[in-house]
Amino acid sequence: MAEPAEHGKKMVILRAAERVFAQDGYHGTTMRRIAAEADVKLSLVVYHYTSKLALFVAIFEDRQYVNEQRLAQLQAIPDLGAEDAVDQIVGAFxxxxxxLxxxxxxxxxxxxxxxxxxxxSNQNRPVLKVLFDPMAREFIEAFREAxxxxxxxxxxxxxxxxVGALTQSASEDRVQNLTEKNFLEQKHxxxxSYITAALRYG
Structure with missing residues (x-):
């Protein structure tokens, strides 16, 4: 009975850390701030995640299913030489x-x-190198073939x-600052189409 409860606490800490790191960045975040966001004792955060870096990496490891979905979708493309292959690669990407x-x-x-x-400073942390770059190389090779x-x-x-265009798509507050209209439904x-055109005509 204790294991599910313990797992639940770990997930509460993990999601709280995700929010704080997203708002304050790696260097602006403290374990104490994460504990406050999770409404747990600092000692519990340190017990489950021994350091700030370990907790940071754990977030990305827990979300690695997203990259696995991207790779599965990429690998399911039947013909990278097909006329619509670039569209399919971008969809997988x-x-x-x-x-999310x-x-x-x-x-x-x-x-x-x-x-x-x-x-x-991201090169000082084993996130992009370990969890993103192997996937990146597969997409790069797919681009090369298509x-x-x-x-x-x-x-x-x-x-x-x-990657720049995709990550900026999370900036919904920013786009709402630039217009009085709501264009969020057009984002996808x-x-x-923007990334596909850049790849085809770049």
Whole structure:
């Protein structure tokens, strides 16, 4: 009976940490602040996650199912040389991530990825290198097969530029600051068409 309760507490801490890291960034976050957000004692946070870095990495490990969904969708594409292969690759790249935006709690992770991708110190943490870069290489190779003949460096930079567009899609507050209208329902289709066009004509 104790195990499910303990797992529940770990998840409460993990989700609280996700929110705090997304708001304050890695360097601006403290374990004490996470404990307060989770409404638990600091000692319990340290018991389950021995350090801030361990807790930070645990968030991404827990959400690794998103990248697994992206890879599964990519690997299910029957023909990377087909006329619509780029559209299918982009769908695999963006759809599982955008699904996070449908739930306010899951959306915090999308915002956290935006923060980590844009943090110059991210190379000091084993998140992008270990949990994202192996997937990135598979997408880069898919781009190469679907769009042959591009110059050296195109596929790698195209992937990173696509990451930039995708992670910025979590900035819903920002886009609402730029217009009086609500364009959020257009985000999914516009993002897919934007990345696809950039890949085809870049």
């Amino acid at each position: 963006v759809d599982p991530v955008l699904a 935006h449908n739930d306010p709690e899951d959306a915090w992770f999308a915002k956290l990825v935006l923060r980590e991708a844009g943090d110059p 769009l042959p003949g591009k110059p050296d460096g195109f596929y790698q930079w195209a992937y990173l530029f696509s 289709d516009l993002l897919r």
